[in-house]
Amino acid sequence: MDQHLEVFIKVVEKENFSKAAEDLHMTQPAVSQYIRTLEESVGARLLERSNKYVRLNKAGEIVYHHAKEILALHTKMQSLVDDLTNKASGQISIGASYTFGEYILPHIISRMQWQYPLIRPSIKIQNTKEVIELVRMHQLDIGIIEGILKDDHLSSEVISEDKMVVVASPTHHLLSKLGEKRISDLVDETWILREEGSGTREAAENFFRLHNFTPKKIMEFGSTQVIKESVEAGLGISLLSRWAIEKEVVHSYIRIIHIEGLPFKRNFSMITQSAYQTKALKTFIEIVREYLSDFS
Missing domain, CATH: 3.40.190.10 (Periplasmic binding protein-like II)
Structure with a gap:
């Protein structure tokens, strides 16, 4: 039955019997037979078919979700057995x-x-x-x-442990002031942050809560690299991992703003x-x- 599930997953992901057959090095009739056999075994139709598309129905969504888990567990089981020797x-x-x-x-x-x-x-x-x-x-x-x-x-x-620091463009006005800065100096700045669901975004929000302030302006990007480029370009400041900024700091593309109470640790x-x-x-x-x- 494993092969039936593999064929089913491939058809779902390719949304096409012919493309699935090509990837699996099988004929299209053979792929169709595998799907029919699986549907008979499950006792329900799994795919909605037309000349233009192949789509999952409700039963198909359930089978697809669990088929992925079943095959992953099968691979793990086989690997564990192989490990014995x-x-x-x-x-x-x-x-x-x-x-x-x-x-x-x-x-x-x-x-x-x-x-x-x-x-x-x-x-x-x-x-x-x-x-x-x-x-x-x-x-x-x-x-x-x-x-x-x-x-x-x-x-x-x-x-x-990961140490996080506030970074800015080398020409940022806060860097022109001598000495260690305070958290209150950051409130009016534009913050460039990752998207919701990101661990880096969660760390930034924990940092804001810890110091009891909310940035007045936030720009959101889905990539740390884009954030670093934006900071370098002077769009705003950000809270980033020391791991992520090592090269940029060495080459002086961006600089760390030394803030009282930082680095922030996660x-x-x-x-x-x-x-x-x-x-x-x-x-x-x-x-x-x-x-x-x-x-x-």
Whole structure:
């Protein structure tokens, strides 16, 4: 039945029998037969078909959602069995929020590939909320997020502390004033922030609450890189991780505004769904801990 689910998922994602058949290296009649057999097994029609499209109906949405989980669990089961006789190898799906995923994870993956070339990582970079949901649905073996997660269905472990600072263009007026600035100096500034659901946005809002103020103007972007470019261009100030701004500070593209009571600290956390971990996943976790310990 696994292959029937794989064919069904491919048809749904391609929204076309012919394109699904091409990707699966099958004939279109064979794909159609797999779908008919699955529908007979489930006892319900799953797809609405026309000459222009293939779409899920309500029953199809239920099957598609669970089919993704079933196949992910099957892959994990097979990997665990393989681990009994093999060294660390195979595929692991890793998710990370933007700050960790863009500025820290590539160095960890490089170290892992050098030491364990048989491990095949696949990476998804999403905001914190989306990474949590993908781990919860078994679409990711592990997620690394910003902040601390309390969830009865997921295991969570704080793996590192992240220091966040206020940054501005080198020509910003606050940088022309000598000495350490106060939080009250920031109230009237334009703040450039990430979108809702982002761990970096949550950290900024926690920072505002902690110091009991609300920015008068906020500009919102869905990318840390765009925020850094906007700060450099003089559009406003932002609260960003020291990991994310290292190169820009070295080259003086942006500067840190030294504020009384900063840096603001948050955590990076590692989340998993199951207590049963493959050798590849255990190896990745060990390398994450080793890498971060070098910077603690």
